[in-house]
Amino acid sequence: MNLKDCHNFSDFRKLAKKKLPSPIFNYIDGAADDEITYNRNTSAYNDVDLVPSVLKGVEKVDLSTTIFGKKLDLPFYCAPTALQRLFHYDGERAVGKAAKKFNTMFGVSALSTVSVEEISSLIDTPKMFQFYFHKDRGLNDAVMERVKATKFDVMALTVDTITGGNRERDLRTGFTSPPKLTLSSLFSFASKPMWGINYLTKGKFELPHLQDHVSEGTNIATSIGNYFSSMLDQSMSWKDAEKLCSQWGGHFALKGVMSVEDAKKAIDIGCTGIMVSNHGGRQLDGSRSPFDQLAKIVDAVGDKIDVICEGGIQRGTHILKALSLGAKACSGGRLYLYALAAAGQAGVEKALEQYRAELERDMKLMGCTKISDLNRNNLRFRRV
Amino acid sequence: MNLKDCHNYNDFRKLAKKKLPSPIFHYIDGGSDDEITLNRNTSSFNDCDLIPSILSDVSNVDMSTTVLGEKIDFPLFPSATAMHRLYHHEGERASARAVEKMGTIFGLSTMSTVSIEEIAAINQGPKLFQLYIHKDRGLTDNLIERCKKAGFTSMCLTVDTVVAGNRERDRRTGFTTPPKLTLESLLSFALHPGWTINNLIHEKFKLANIIHMTQKGTSIDKSVIDYINEQFDPAMNWKDAEYCVKKWN
Numbered sequence: 001m002n003l004k005d006c007h008n009f010s011d012f013r014k015l016a017k018k019k020l021p022s023p024i025f026n027y028i029d030g031a032a033d034d035e036i037t038y039n040r041n042t043s044a045y046n047d048v049d050l051v052p053s054v055l056k057g058v059e060k061v062d063l064s065t066t067i068f069g070k071k072l073d074l075p076f077y078c079a080p081t082a083l084q085r086l087f088h089y090d091g092e093r094a095v096g097k098a099a100k101k102f103n104t105m106f107g108v109s110a111l112s113t114v115s116v117e118e119i120s121s122l123i124d125t126p127k128m129f130q131f132y133f134h135k136d137r138g139l140n141d142a143v144m145e146r147v148k149a150t151k152f153d154v155m156a157l158t159v160d161t162i163t164g165g166n167r168e169r170d171l172r173t174g175f176t177s178p179p180k181l182t183l184s185s186l187f188s189f190a191s192k193p194m195w196g197i198n199y200l201t202k203g204k205f206e207l208p209h210l211q212d213h214v215s216e217g218t219n220i221a222t223s224i225g226n227y228f229s230s231m232l233d234q235s236m237s238w239k240d241a242e243k244l245c246s247q248w249g250g251h252f253a254l255k256g257v258m259s260v261e262d263a264k265k266a267i268d269i270g271c272t273g274i275m276v277s278n279h280g281g282r283q284l285d286g287s288r289s290p291f292d293q294l295a296k297i298v299d300a301v302g303d304k305i306d307v308i309c310e311g312g313i314q315r316g317t318h319i320l321k322a323l324s325l326g327a328k329a330c331s332g333g334r335l336y337l338y339a340l341a342a343a344g345q346a347g348v349e350k351a352l353e354q355y356r357a358e359l360e361r362d363m364k365l366m367g368c369t370k371i372s373d374l375n376r377n378n379l380r381f382r383r384v
Numbered sequence: 385m386n387l388k389d390c391h392n393y394n395d396f397r398k399l400a401k402k403k404l405p406s407p408i409f410h411y412i413d414g415g416s417d418d419e420i421t422l423n424r425n426t427s428s429f430n431d432c433d434l435i436p437s438i439l440s441d442v443s444n445v446d447m448s449t450t451v452l453g454e455k456i457d458f459p460l461f462p463s464a465t466a467m468h469r470l471y472h473h474e475g476e477r478a479s480a481r482a483v484e485k486m487g488t489i490f491g492l493s494t495m496s497t498v499s500i501e502e503i504a505a506i507n508q509g510p511k512l513f514q515l516y517i518h519k520d521r522g523l524t525d526n527l528i529e530r531c532k533k534a535g536f537t538s539m540c541l542t543v544d545t546v547v548a549g550n551r552e553r554d555r556r557t558g559f560t561t562p563p564k565l566t567l568e569s570l571l572s573f574a575l576h577p578g579w580t581i582n583n584l585i586h587e588k589f590k591l592a593n594i595i596h597m598t599q600k601g602t603s604i605d606k607s608v609i610d611y612i613n614e615q616f617d618p619a620m621n622w623k624d625a626e627y628c629v630k631k632w633n
Contacts, residue, residue: 033392234441
C-alpha cells in the first residue's frame with residue numbers, strides 16, 4: 001500500500017499505521033477513556049440526511065469563505081496539532097506548505113516542532129497560532145510576543161485542556177516525546193526502520209516555543225497528558241482570557257467552546273471566533289460532539305462571531321452538513337495527520353485535494369454553487 | 385498481564401477472569417436472563433452528553449459529599465456484595481481497608497465472609513450493612529443488634545431479591561459456595577492453581593455473619609439461588625421494612 005492507494009481518510013489512516021511505530025500511531029489515533037466521544041464526533045454526521053436540489057446549473061462552484069477577516073479558497077483548514085515532526089520528519093513544514101498551496105488556514109501549535117519564525121518565512125497565507133496558558137507567565141508573554149512579531153493572523157486560546165485527558169492507549173504504549181524506548185515499544189520502533197532513520201537523521205527534534213523556558217522544552221520525557229496537567233495553569237479564568245485577547249490585539253478565538261453560555265461570553269471578552277470542539281475526543285469522554293452542538297451555538301452567536309466546527313470530519317459531506325447548519329468553516333487534526341504520516345507534504349496535499357474534490361462534487365450534487373447557498377433546508381434530521 | 389497494566393474497569397475485569405476459576409468469575413460477571421439490563425445499566429450513560437464550561441478556575445476540586453448523614457471524600461462507594469473471600473482469600477478485609485483509605489462508605493453484605501465485628505475493628509470509616517430479611521426473624525434481629533453494637537453507620541434493606549434472579553451462567557457453571565467440584569468445573573479450578581491453593585491454605589470459607597444461626601452457614605451445599613429462595617422471606621412487605629427501620633433507629 002502506498003500514497004496512490006489512498007482514496008479517503010480511512011486509507012490514509014491505514015498507511016499511517018503501516019509507517020509509524022505503534023506508540024506514535026496510537027498517540028494520533030487514540031482518544032480519552034472509552035473513545036465514545038471520539039467515535040460520536042464522526043458518527044453524529046450520519047444522523048442527518050442531505051436533501052439535494054436539482055436542475056440548478058452547477059458547472060462552476062466557488063468554495064471560498066471568509067473567516068477572521070481572511071478570504072480562504074476552502075471552507076476547511078488544518079487545525080493546529082502538536083509534535084508534527086514525530087509523524088513525519090518534515091512536520092509543520094510539510095503541512096504549512098500544503099495549506100499554502102490550497103490557500104487555506106494553517107494552525108500552528110505552541111507544541112509545534114518547527115518555529116513560528118520559520119513557518120512565517122515559509123508561507124504567506126493565513127496562519128493561526130494555538131496558545132496554551134502556562135503557569136509560567138514569562139513563558140506566556142514571550143510566546144505571545146514572538147507570534148505577534150511573526151505576523152500570525154489569528155490567536156486561538158485552548159480552553160479544553162485544563163488538565164490532561166485520560167488517553168489510555170498512551171498509557172499502554174508508554175508514549176512520550178521524544179519516544180521512550182521501553183522493551184515493549186522497542187519492537188515496534190525496530191519494525192519501522194525508516195521512521196527511526198528519518199527521526200535520527202533529519203534534524204534534532206525540538207519544541208522551539210518552549211525550550212528556552214522549561215527544561216521539558218528540549219526533552220519532554222513525559223506524556224502530553226502529564227504536560228497539560230503539570231505545566232498549564234488550572235486557575236485560568238475569563239479574566240485571563242480577556243487579558244490575552246487585548247494583549248494580542250487582533251483576531252482572537254477560544255478553541256474548545258461547547259456551551260451556548262460560554263459562546264456568548266466569548267463575544268463579551270472580544271473574541272472574533274470560536275472553535276466548537278472537544279479536542280478530537282482526547283479530553284473529556286462523554287462530551288457532546290461538535291456537530292451535535294453546532295446548531296444551538298450558531299443560533300446564539302453565529303451572526304456575531306465566526307463559528308468553526310472542529311472534529312470528526314472525514315468526508316466532504318461532513319463539511320457540507322456542518323456548513324449547512326451554519327458553521328463558517330470546518331477544521332480538523334486527524335483530517336491531515338494520517339496523510340502527513342503516510343507521505344509528508346505530498347500526502348497532505350493529496351488529502352486536502354480529496355476533501356476539496358469531494359466537497360465540490362457534493363455541492364454540485366446538492367445543487368449549490370457557493371458556500372452561502374448552504375442552509376438548513378438542505379438537511380433533514382432523522383431524530384430530533 | 386498484572387496490576388500495573390490495569391488502567392480501567394475493563395482491564396481489571398480481564399485480569400480477574402485470568403485469576404478466577406470460571407464458575408466464580410461468571411458469578412460476578414453474569415446477570416439474569418439475557419443480560420439486557422446488565423448491559424443497559426452502563427450503556428444508558430452514553431445516551432447523555434456532557435457540555436463542559438470553560439475558563440472557570442478549576443485549580444482546586446472538592447469531590448466530597450454527604451450521604452446517609454456521613455461526609456465522604458468522594459461521591460462513590462462500593463456497594464455491599466456477597467462472599468468476597470471467594471474472589472480473594474483476604475475478602476472483605478482487603479476491600480474494607482482499601483475503602484477506608486479512600487474515605488468513603490464501606491458496604492458489608494449479610495452474606496459476607498468476614499464478620500460484622502471484625503470489619504468494625506478493621507475499618508473506622510462509615511459503614512453500611514446490607515440486610516436481608518430471613519424467614520428466621522431471630523436471625524434478622526440478631527444482625528441488626530450486632531451492627532448497632534459494632535458501630536455501623538447505616539443499614540440498608542435489600543428489597544429486590546425477594547426471589548432469586550435467573551442467573552443462567554451460574555446454572556451452566558454449577559456455581560455453589562463452597563464450589564462444587566463437578567467434572568465440568570474441575571478443569572477450571574485446576575487451571576487456576578493460585579486461587580485454589582489460597583482457598584485451601586487460608587481459613588475455611590464461611591458466611592461469617594450467619595454461621596452460628598443456620599447450619600447452612602457453615603457449608604452451603606446449595607447454590608446462592610437456592611439459598612436465597614430458601615432463606616429469604618418472599619412475604620416481606622412494607623410492615624417488615626418499617627419494623628427494621630424502627631429496630632435500627
